Amino acid sequence: xxxxxxxxxxxxxxxxxxxxxxxxxxxxxxxxxxxxxxxxxxxxxxxxxxxxxxxxxxxxxxxxxxxxxxxxxxxxxxxxxxxxxxxxxxxxxxxxxxxxxxxxxxxxxxxxxxxxxxxxxxxxxxxxxxxxxxxxxxxxxxxxxxxxxxxxxxxxxxxxxxxxxxxxxxxxxxxxxxxxxxxxxxxxxxxxxxxxxxxxxxxxxxxxxxxxxxxxxxxxxxxxxxxxxxxxxxxxxxxxxxxxxxxxxxxxxxxxxxxxxxxxxxxxxxxxxxxxxxxxxxxxxxxxxxxxxxxxxxxxxxxxxxxxxxxxxxxxxxxxxxxxxxxxxxxxxxxxxxxxxxxxxxxxxxxxxx
Amino acid sequence: xxxxxxxxxxxxxxxxxxxxxxxxxxxxxxxxxxxxxxxxxxxxxxxxxxxxxxxxxxxxxxxxxxxxxxxxxxxxxxxxxxxxxxxxxxxxxxxxxxxxxxxxxxxxxxxxxxxxxxxxxxxxxxxxxxxxxxxxxxxxxxxxxxxxxxxxxxxxxxxxxxxxxxxxxxxxxxxxxxxxxxxxxxxxxxxxxxxxxxxxxxxxxxxxxxxxxxxxxxxxxxxxxxxxxxxxxxxxxxxxxxxxxxxxxxxxxxxxxxxxxxxxxxxxxxxxxxxxxxxxxxxxxxxxxxxxxxxxxxxxxxxxxxxxxxxxxxxxxxxxxxxxxxxxxxxxxxxxxxxxxxxxxxxxxxxxxxxxxxxxxxxxxxxxxxxxxxxxxxxxxxxxxxxxxxxxxxxxxxxxxxxxxxxxxxxxxxxxxxxxxxxxxxxxxxxxxxxxxxxxxxxxxxxxxxxxxxxxxxxxxxxxxxxxxxxxxxxxxxxxxxxxxxxxxxxxxxxxxxxxxxxxxxxxxxxxxxxxxxxxxxxxxxxxxxxxxxxxxxxxxxxxxxxxx
Numbered sequence: 001x002x003x004x005x006x007x008x009x010x011x012x013x014x015x016x017x018x019x020x021x022x023x024x025x026x027x028x029x030x031x032x033x034x035x036x037x038x039x040x041x042x043x044x045x046x047x048x049x050x051x052x053x054x055x056x057x058x059x060x061x062x063x064x065x066x067x068x069x070x071x072x073x074x075x076x077x078x079x080x081x082x083x084x085x086x087x088x089x090x091x092x093x094x095x096x097x098x099x100x101x102x103x104x105x106x107x108x109x110x111x112x113x114x115x116x117x118x119x120x121x122x123x124x125x126x127x128x129x130x131x132x133x134x135x136x137x138x139x140x141x142x143x144x145x146x147x148x149x150x151x152x153x154x155x156x157x158x159x160x161x162x163x164x165x166x167x168x169x170x171x172x173x174x175x176x177x178x179x180x181x182x183x184x185x186x187x188x189x190x191x192x193x194x195x196x197x198x199x200x201x202x203x204x205x206x207x208x209x210x211x212x213x214x215x216x217x218x219x220x221x222x223x224x225x226x227x228x229x230x231x232x233x234x235x236x237x238x239x240x241x242x243x244x245x246x247x248x249x250x251x252x253x254x255x256x257x258x259x260x261x262x263x264x265x266x267x268x269x270x271x272x273x274x275x276x277x278x279x280x281x282x283x284x285x286x287x288x289x290x291x292x293x294x295x296x297x298x299x300x301x302x303x304x305x306x307x308x309x310x311x312x313x314x315x316x317x318x319x320x321x322x323x324x325x326x327x328x329x330x331x332x333x334x335x336x337x338x339x340x341x342x343x344x345x346x347x348x349x350x351x352x353x354x
Numbered sequence: 355x356x357x358x359x360x361x362x363x364x365x366x367x368x369x370x371x372x373x374x375x376x377x378x379x380x381x382x383x384x385x386x387x388x389x390x391x392x393x394x395x396x397x398x399x400x401x402x403x404x405x406x407x408x409x410x411x412x413x414x415x416x417x418x419x420x421x422x423x424x425x426x427x428x429x430x431x432x433x434x435x436x437x438x439x440x441x442x443x444x445x446x447x448x449x450x451x452x453x454x455x456x457x458x459x460x461x462x463x464x465x466x467x468x469x470x471x472x473x474x475x476x477x478x479x480x481x482x483x484x485x486x487x488x489x490x491x492x493x494x495x496x497x498x499x500x501x502x503x504x505x506x507x508x509x510x511x512x513x514x515x516x517x518x519x520x521x522x523x524x525x526x527x528x529x530x531x532x533x534x535x536x537x538x539x540x541x542x543x544x545x546x547x548x549x550x551x552x553x554x555x556x557x558x559x560x561x562x563x564x565x566x567x568x569x570x571x572x573x574x575x576x577x578x579x580x581x582x583x584x585x586x587x588x589x590x591x592x593x594x595x596x597x598x599x600x601x602x603x604x605x606x607x608x609x610x611x612x613x614x615x616x617x618x619x620x621x622x623x624x625x626x627x628x629x630x631x632x633x634x635x636x637x638x639x640x641x642x643x644x645x646x647x648x649x650x651x652x653x654x655x656x657x658x659x660x661x662x663x664x665x666x667x668x669x670x671x672x673x674x675x676x677x678x679x680x681x682x683x684x685x686x687x688x689x690x691x692x693x694x695x696x697x698x699x700x701x702x703x704x705x706x707x708x709x710x711x712x713x714x715x716x717x718x719x720x721x722x723x724x725x726x727x728x729x730x731x732x733x734x735x736x737x738x739x740x741x742x743x744x745x746x747x748x749x750x751x752x753x754x755x756x757x758x759x760x761x762x763x764x765x766x767x768x769x770x771x772x773x774x775x776x777x778x779x780x781x782x783x784x785x786x787x788x789x790x791x792x793x794x795x796x797x798x799x800x801x802x803x804x805x806x807x808x809x810x811x812x813x814x815x816x817x818x819x820x821x822x823x824x825x826x827x828x829x830x831x832x833x834x835x836x837x838x839x840x841x842x843x844x845x846x847x848x849x850x851x852x853x854x855x856x857x858x859x860x861x862x863x864x865x866x867x868x869x870x871x872x873x874x875x876x877x878x879x880x881x882x883x884x885x886x887x888x889x890x891x892x893x894x895x896x897x898x899x900x901x902x903x
Contacts, residue, residue, distance in 0.1 A: 054515055078518040085519040091512040094611045095534045104530075105520030154521060 003190035004065030005030045006051070006158050011060035011070075013043075013050045020046045022214040023060065028190055028207070030065075033181065035193045035205035039237070043214040044194045048160050051192065052085050053078040064157050084151030084189075086161040090143040092135040098146050099131040105154040121149040124183050140167050141176060148180060152187060159184065159191040165200055177203040198238055210234050226282075227344035235280045235346065240309075242320050243278040245350060254279070254347070257314050258286070258294055258340050266345050276350040281320055283309060285342045288324035292337035296320065298330050312336065360689065361708035364715065364767050367726025371591060374584030374729075394569045394586070398552065398593065400483055401490070401565060405551045406544060408491025412644075413498030414540060416637040418528060421506040423623045425630055431637045432503075433879030438644030439496045440871040442828045444556020444849065445864045447489045449648035451560070452655070452857040454480040481561040489557050492644040494547035499640075500878075501543035505536035505608075524623065538608035545601040552593055553719035555831035556849060566590040567831060570721045574835065580729050587722040598717050652868065655861030663862030668847075671863060675843040678758065679826040682765040683773075686822045687815060689766065690773035694781050709774065716771040720764075720832035727764045728836065761836045768832065769825050773818040780814025820874055827870050 006028045013021035020043045028034040036044040049055045051062055053070060062070040069076040084105075092101050099118060106114045122128040125145045135143060144164060151159055164180070165173040181204045184191050195201045201208050202222040209219040210233075218230040229235035232243075246256045248271050254261045256279065263269045271277065288310075296312035299319065303326065310322045310330070322338055330336045420432040438446075454460055454477075461477055464470065479485065509532060517527040555567040566586060574583040625633050656663065693712060697705045715723070735756075742748050784807055792802040830845045837846065844863040851860035 052515075052519060054518075077523075078515075079521045079523055081519075082521075083519055085516060087512040087516060089510060089512060091510060091516045093513065093516075093531055093535075095531075095537075104517070107521070150516075150520070156519075 003030050003188060004157055005032075006034075006190055006192065007063045007066070008051070009061050009063070011047070011050065011062060012058050013046050013055055014058045015046060015055065020214055021050065024209075024211075024214075024216045025060075026209055026216060026219045028192060030190055031185070031188045032207065033184055033191045033193065033205045035195055035201040035208045036211055037195055037198060037201045037208050037237075038211035040196055042211045044211045045162055047211070048162055048192060048194045051158070052083050052160050053081050082154070082157045084154070084156035084159040086144075086147045086151045086159070086164050088163040088166060090135075090140075090147040090167075092138075092143055092146055092150070094135050096134075097131070098127065098133055098135070098138070101135070101146060102131075102150045102153050104150060117153055121153060124186065125149050141172055144168065144176065148183070152183075152189065155187075156189065159189045161191065161193045163194055163196070165195075166197070173197070173200055174203045180204065210237055212237070228346055229280070232278075232348055235348075239282060240321055241280050241282045242318075243348075244281055244318060244320065246277045246279045246347065248275050248277055248347075256340070257316055257318065258320070258338065261340060261342065261345070263345070266342060269345055269347070272347055272349045274349045277347045278350050280346045280348070281340075281342075282344075283321040283323040285340060285345070286312070286320050286322035286338050287341040288322060288328050288336065289339045290337045292339040294338055295335040296338055298332050298334050298336055301330070301332065310336070312338065358704060358708045360693070361711045364770060365711050366730055367718065367723050367764075367767055368591070368714065369726075370729050371584050371587045371722055371726045374581055374588055390564060390569060393564050394566050395589075397483065397558075397563050398565045398590075401486060401558070401563070402548050402551055402593075404483070404487030405490045405494065405548065408487055409495040409498045409544060409547045410540070412491060412495035412640045413543065414502050414533075414536075416640060417499050417502035418506055418532065419633050419637055421503055423625050423633065425625050425633060427634075428637075431641065434641045434645075435499050435637065436496050436875050436879050437641060437872075438493045439878075440875045441493050441645060441648055441868055442556070442830070442845075442871070443490055443493050443550075443554050444560060444830055444852075445652075445868060446493050446644070446648045447486070447557040447560050448848070448852045448857055448860060448864065449651040450485070450489060451480050453647075453651055454478075483561075483563055486557050486561045486563055490551050490554060492640070494550050495640055495644070497547040497550075498540060498543035501539040501546075502536050505539035506532060509535055535611050538604040538611055541604040542601050542608070545597045545604070549594060549597050549717050549719075552590060552597070553721075553831075555719075555721055555834075560852060566593075567719055567721045570725060571831065571835065574725065574728075580725070580732070583725050584729060587719075587725045590719060590722055594717050594719070594722075598714070649868065652861045652865045655858040656865050659858050659861060662859060668862060671842050671844050671847045672866065674841065675827055675845070678761065678765075678843065679823045681758075682762050682769065682826045683819045683822040685762065686766055686770050686773040687777070687818050689770055690777040690818060691815075693774055694777045697778075698781060709778075712774060713771045715767045715769075718768060720768060720829060721835065723764050723768050724832040724835035727760055727767065731760050731763075756838055758838060758841070761833065761838075764832045764836055765822075765826050765829065768829070769822045772821050772825065776814050776818035776821060777811075780811045780818075783814075784810050817874075817877065820877070824871050824874050828867055 008027070009025050010023045011021060011025070012019065012023050022043075024047060026034065036047060038044045046055060050057050050070065053075060056075055057070045057072060059072055061068045068074065069081050092098075093104065096104065102118050102121060103114055106117060109117065118131070119128075122131055125148060127142065127145050127149060130138060130142060130146065135146070138146065144167075148161075148164070165177055168176065177200050193201070193204055195204075205222070207219060207221050208225055210217045210225065212233055218225060218234045220230075225234060225238050229238060235241065235243075244256055244258070246254045246261075249255055252263045254263060254271075254277070263271070296314050298310055299313045300311040302309045306326055307323045308326050308328065310324060311319055312322055313319050320338075416431070416435050420428050420435070452458055456472060456477075464475070464477070465472070468475075513531060513535070514527055517531045518524070522530060553567065555571065558565045559568050559571070566589065570583045570586045570590070573579055573586055693705075693709050697709055718726075788806060789802060792806050793799075797805065827843075828845060830849055833843060833846055834849065837843070842850075844866050848860045848863045848867065851857070851863075
């Protein structure tokens with residue numbers, strides 16, 4: 001059995017008369033995993049609840065394999081949509097054992113089939129030993145596994161996960177996210193995840209939509225979001241980096257404080273058309289080079305095991321970030337040679353100085 | 355230490371009643387066993403079974419409807435469903451008897467309309483076991499409603515949404531998830547309602563049904579056997595004990611049924627057409643039958659008889675009732691503060707145990723308390739007067755048991771737990787860190803009490819006073835057994851007039867009791883409304899916190 005593709009066309013959602021989700025469109029192919037990424041209050045959870053059918057859409061449509069399930073005129077009943085939902089607080093039924101929780105949506109199955117399905121999910125999610133326990137005895141991570149098993153048991157058309165890992169320890173999150181991704185891919189279920197944590201999103205999703213103020217800013221894979229963000233807002237939200245000033249000179253040259261860049265070396269580079277531009281520099285674009293004539297003073301440094309993340313101050317007072325192998329140990333206040341080593345670069349029109 | 359003595363003192367009725375089992379009451383016991391004991395037990399059990407069905411049927415569905423749906427008037431119904439709590443069971447029994455009896459307006463109208471005569475037709479007899487079950491269910495269902503409502507409101511909305519997304523309709527989600535989750539709370543409400551049922555004396559006495567409470571009264575007054583009455587009380591206590599254990603167990607269970615952060619769906623359900631009509635019937639009928647109809651009947655009677663009501667006698671009953679209630683309320687508050695602070699300042703197993711011992715009183719039926727108090731006081735009085743006669747040649751008579759003192763003591767046994775609960779809850783709001791903050795800022799304990807504790811506790815103290823005051827005002831069986839000769843209160847007067855079949859005349863004192871009882875019910879409904887409104891002004895729970903900012 002394969003899951004259908006999920007398609008949203010210009011979906012808007014109002015809550016209490018307020019516009020929360022503003023004309024969002026995207027498509028998750030059959031069996032794909034999408035993620036709605038954004039800060040809290042951006043409307044991503046409301047959008048997820050609209051897909052589930054808990055909130056009505058005020059315009060646009062939500063469709064599965066071309067069949068609309070939510071439009072302003074017609075709402076398919078929640079219980080008939082066949083969406084699986086995993087809630088932030090897990091929402092396991094506290095009066096039922098783990099086995100009964102997973103079996104909750106399997107009423108119409110024969111007993112033998114039901115047991116087989118429970119066993120299958122229990123081994124997939126490594127919860128076989130917990131089947132007879134009650135939810136209040138489980139840890140947060142275990143509850144999350146059970147919640148996912150319960151939602152997947154009836155083989156839903158789409159699986160929706162609302163901040164599924166936010167209640168877990170930071171160390172557990174990425175590991176569990178990768179593991180759950182494996183399970184979803186094994187089951188071939190189309191899924192949408194809501195998260196405010198980009199690393200969780202990178203670990204789990206095929207494609208990610210960055211949402212701000214109810215609007216979808218960009219829908220792309222993790223690599224492109226990081227290296228070629230479509231807007232300053234996306235660049236700001238994804239990864240670490242700083243903006244430095246540049247001047248476009250001629251067709252292929254950009255002058256910066258850190259030297260001249262030949263833009264022909266950079267893939268898919270487009271100048272925004274203005275002379276004064278802002279360039280997004282990621283920490284891995286600023287390379288440590290003692291021989292370089294360009295020097296910057298170390299302001300802060302953070303030890304990250306294999307690498308140092310240096311915050312460096314240029315002569316102009318502008319600060320940039322640089323990753324250097326951790327044997328390049330410079331003291332705070334010391335000057336350090338750097339050069340640009342860019343493979344990906346994004347330029348935006350320079351923001352007017354306020 | 356004094357705390358322990360105090361709680362021991364208040365526990366004497368239980369000890370006396372339970373230990374009576376080991377005394378021989380002579381032939382009275384065999385007499386009882388031969389004649390009425392099985393009837394008492396059977397009737398009490400039937401009553402308990404019937405009221406269980408009644409309060410569950412009347413209480414659960416309205417609680418569900420007003421928490422999950424919004425429809426015109428649902429906010430009003432939410433607190434109006436509590437109103438029957440203001441009507442004591444014996445008073446609702448009197449009003450319905452007046453309305454539905456052979457000579458009542460309904461049957462008279464039927465006879466007139468169809469030109470029937472008495473005996474020509476069948477009409478349900480209100481003075482029956484079924485009638486008593488209906489009456490008690492109508493006034494005790496709010497306990498189930500209140501606890502069920504709180505349980506439904508606390509259930510995380512996403513648990514219900516999870517059920518919906520797993521293919522449940524709203525209806526089956528209620529049956530499969532919401533109801534089982536609320537079960538412990540509902541059982542707590544049920545056991546409180548059943549304790550009240552077992553404690554009821556006025557209704558069953560008036561309807562002529564022999565239960566334990568009426569049996570105890572008859573054994574004491576009619577047969578004059580204190581040991582027999584005490585032993586019957588002990589049997590009744592056995593039933594009560596089962597209920598208390600059930601309640602404690604359910605409270606414990608409900609901890610496991612916690613669904614975490616409260617998070618209601620942002621769009622409450624709406625009802626239309628036939629289902630809306632059904633909702634009005636389910637929520638409206640209990641209010642109508644449990645409060646509006648009997649209250650109206652009382653008003654009608656009172657308007658007919660007001661010139662005979664407002665007499666000097668009435669002022670006397672009122673004065674007696676209010677004085678008794680005020681004395682008890684103040685004493686209960688003082689003792690409750692003493693125990694609560696004792697627990698706070700000297701926290702130990704001993705202080706906690708003694709406060710729990712005091713707490714048992716609320717489960718004791720008034721008749722049991724009365725017997726448990728009478729027996730030792732009568733003994734004490736006899737010893738005292740023997741001593742006085744021997745030494746001073748002066749007979750003190752019934753110095754303790756014949757006066758108001760014994761009445762107040764019995765009330766304290768029964769109602770101190772209410773004051774203690776309220777004071778405890780108020781004191782819990784003052785966290786120890788607040789004391790420490792105050793002390794570190796250089797406040798003396800007295801200043802701390804004046805500037806921190808009293809302002810925070812004021813509301814709880816007033817509530818404690820009010821609750822005890824009203825409960826004393828309503829109390830019937832213990833007052834009946836313990837009052838000094840010719841000492842009348844509003845409740846006693848209502849009871850006497852009703853038993854003389856002067857129902858219309860009884861409306862005056864009854865109405866006074868109901869009006870006083872309305873005050874705590876209104877208070878309760880106000881806290882309920884505030885609790886219901888809080889979430890809309892505060893950010894909602896976890897999964898929608900996203901949007902609320």
